[in-house]
Amino acid sequence: MKLYMAPYAPNPRRVAMFLAEKGVSDIPIEVLDLPAGAHRTAEFRAKSPLSQVPTLELDNGTCLTESRAICTYLEGLYPEPNLMGRDATERAFLEMWDRRVELAFAMPLMMWVRHGHPGLAAIETRQSADVASFYEGGAKRMAVWLDQQLAGQPWIAGERFSIADITAAAGMDFAKMMKWRPEENTPHLKAWRERLAARPAGQVGP
Amino acid sequence: MKLYMAPYAPNPRRVAMFLAEKGVSDIPIEVLDLPAGAHRTAEFRAKSPLSQVPTLELDNGTCLTESRAICTYLEGLYPEPNLMGRDATERAFLEMWDRRVELAFAMPLMMWVRHGHPGLAAIETRQSADVASFYEGGAKRMAVWLDQQLAGQPWIAGERFSIADITAAAGMDFAKMMKWRPEENTPHLKAWRERLAARPAGQVGP
Numbered sequence: 537m538k539l540y541m542a543p544y545a546p547n548p549r550r551v552a553m554f555l556a557e558k559g560v561s562d563i564p565i566e567v568l569d570l571p572a573g574a575h576r577t578a579e580f581r582a583k584s585p586l587s588q589v590p591t592l593e594l595d596n597g598t599c600l601t602e603s604r605a606i607c608t609y610l611e612g613l614y615p616e617p618n619l620m621g622r623d624a625t626e627r628a629f630l631e632m633w634d635r636r637v638e639l640a641f642a643m644p645l646m647m648w649v650r651h652g653h654p655g656l657a658a659i660e661t662r663q664s665a666d667v668a669s670f671y672e673g674g675a676k677r678m679a680v681w682l683d684q685q686l687a688g689q690p691w692i693a694g695e696r697f698s699i700a701d702i703t704a705a706a707g708m709d710f711a712k713m714m715k716w717r718p719e720e721n722t723p724h725l726k727a728w729r730e731r732l733a734a735r736p737a738g739q740v741g742p
Numbered sequence: 743m744k745l746y747m748a749p750y751a752p753n754p755r756r757v758a759m760f761l762a763e764k765g766v767s768d769i770p771i772e773v774l775d776l777p778a779g780a781h782r783t784a785e786f787r788a789k790s791p792l793s794q795v796p797t798l799e800l801d802n803g804t805c806l807t808e809s810r811a812i813c814t815y816l817e818g819l820y821p822e823p824n825l826m827g828r829d830a831t832e833r834a835f836l837e838m839w840d841r842r843v844e845l846a847f848a849m850p851l852m853m854w855v856r857h858g859h860p861g862l863a864a865i866e867t868r869q870s871a872d873v874a875s876f877y878e879g880g881a882k883r884m885a886v887w888l889d890q891q892l893a894g895q896p897w898i899a900g901e902r903f904s905i906a907d908i909t910a911a912a913g914m915d916f917a918k919m920m921k922w923r924p925e926e927n928t929p930h931l932k933a934w935r936e937r938l939a940a941r942p943a944g945q946v947g948p
Binding site: 585586600601602604605606608609611612613623624625627628629631632635636640662664666667670673681 | 815833
C-alpha cells in the first residue's frame with residue numbers, strides 16, 4: 537500500500553488521525569506539492585481521476601480516494617480500536633454523526649478557508665467571497681449547536697470516541713487559517729478539542 | 743419504524759429509491775410539509791435536531807437522520823439485493839463512488855436549485871446567486887466527467903448497480919427544477935438515466 541498525502545489539507549489529516557488512533561505507522565507515504573499542481577498531473581490523475589488527496593494505492597495497483605472511504609477500508613484491515621461501528625446499526629449512527637459534522641461543520645469551514653483565504657487562490661480555480669461568507673455563517677452556527685451537544689457528552693457521537701471526532705477536528709483545525717478557533721462562547725467545543733489533543737489523533741501534525 | 747419524508751426533496755427520494763430496490767414497501771411514512779415549516783417545529787426537532795428529512799424513527803424511539811446513514815441501517819435490516827458492498831473492501835469502493843457523485847455532482851446540483859430557484863426562497867434562510875452559479879458550474883463539469891465514465895460501464899461504480907446510482911439520480915432529477923437534464927452532449931449519462939428508469943428505483947415518484 538501507498539498513501540498519497542498533502543500537508544495542511546484537512547482530508548489527508550483525517551486519514552492520518554484515523555491511522556494514529558489505530559496505531560498504524562508503517563504505510564509508505566508520498567507527499568504531493570499541491571501549490572505546484574502535483575495533483576493535476578496525468579500520472580497522478582491515473583490514480584485519482586478527480587485530483588483528490590488523500591489517495592490510497594493498494595498492493596494490486598487499484599486506487600481508493602475519498603477520505604471516509606479510505607477509512608472504511610482501513611477499518612477493515614485494522615479493526616481495533618473500532619472507530620466506525622461494529623454492526624450495521626452502530627455503523628449507521630456513527631455515520632449519521634460523521635455526516636452531520638462533515639457536511640454542516642467541517643466542509644463549510646473548509647469552503648470558508650478555500651474561498652476566503654488569499655493564499656489558496658493558486659489551488660482554487662475560482663474563489664468567491666460570497667461562497668466564503670455563506671459557509672462561514674453556517675459553520676459558526678453549527679459550532680454553537682455542537683457546543684450544546686458537547687455540554688452533555690464527551691465525544692461528538694456520545695460516550696465513545698469515533699471517526700466523527702476526527703472529521704470535526706480536521707475541519708476545525710483547518711479554520712485556524714482564518715484565525716478562527718473555539719473560544720469562550722463555545723467552552724464545551726473548546727474542552728472537547730483539548731480532550732482530543734491528549735489522544736493519539738491529537739499528535740498528528742499539519 | 744416510521745419514516746419522515748418530504749415530497750420532491752432529493753434526500754428523501756434517495757431513501758425511497760433504496761427501499762424500492764430492496765422491495766420494501768411496508769414502512770409507515772409521514773410526509774412533512776416543508777414550505778409550512780413542519781420540519782422546524784419543536785416536536786420534529788426532538789426527533790431530528792437539525793430539522794433534516796428523511797428521519798427514520800426506530801421502534802425503540804431513537805431517531806436516525808442523514809440519508810446515507812439511514813441506507814446503512816436499512817442495508818443491515820434488508821441485506822438483499824446488496825447495494826452498499828458485502829465486505830469492508832467493497833463497501834469502501836462503493837462509498838468512494840457514492841461520495842464522488844454525492845459531493846461533486848448531486849450536492850452541487852441541489853445547492854444550485856436551492857440557491858437559484860425562486861420557489862425555494864421560503865425554505866432557504868439565505869439564497870445567494872453566487873453560490874448558485876458556483877455550484878452550477880461544478881455540477882455541469884462533473885456531468886461531463888461522469889458521461890465519460892459511463893461510456894465504458896453501465897453503472898456509476900462499474901458493472902453493478904449500487905447506492906451511487908441512486909445518489910446520482912436523486913440529485914440529477916432534482917435539477918429538473920432548473921430545467922436541466924442530460925442531453926446530447928452527455929449521451930452516456932442520458933442512457934444511464936434511462937437504464938435506471940427501467941429498474942424499481944425508477945418507479946419512485948417525486
